[in-house]
Amino acid sequence: MAEVKLEACCQRTLKRMKQRMKSGRYLTGVLGGAQILTIFAGRGNLAQVPTAVNIANTDWDLFARAVGAVPRIARRAAAQDAGLHAFDHPTGELNKFWRDLYDSLS
Numbered sequence: 001m002a003e004v005k006l007e008a009c010c011q012r013t014l015k016r017m018k019q020r021m022k023s024g025r026y027l028t029g030v031l032g033g034a035q036i037l038t039i040f041a042g043r044g045n046l047a048q049v050p051t052a053v054n055i056a057n058t059d060w061d062l063f064a065r066a067v068g069a070v071p072r073i074a075r076r077a078a079a080q081d082a083g084l085h086a087f088d089h090p091t092g093e094l095n096k097f098w099r100d101l102y103d104s105l106s
């Protein structure tokens with residue numbers, strides 16, 4: 001693809017997309033950290049329960065699905081931004097740029 005000159009609105013959309021992806025990475029890290037904290041610090045009145053019980057009672061499949069879904073959700077949100085922004089440029093190179101970006105994220 002030839003070099004495309006991005007307008008200010010395009011740069012704002014790219015910045016928003018980048019922020020969505022970055023937030024997804026942070027959320028993945030927070031979920032992992034929160035799970036570790038829950039295991040070792042306990043849940044409310046269960047703080048006296050041994051750590052081994054917390055580990056055994058943790059739904060690891062649900063946890064894996066939740067953590068695994070975060071990057072897909074962030075990517076889908078960024079793709080949606082790109083797809084919607086393509087409507088702001090109905091023709092030309094900018095439209096093609098946004099459609100291609102949408103396709104690559106979808």
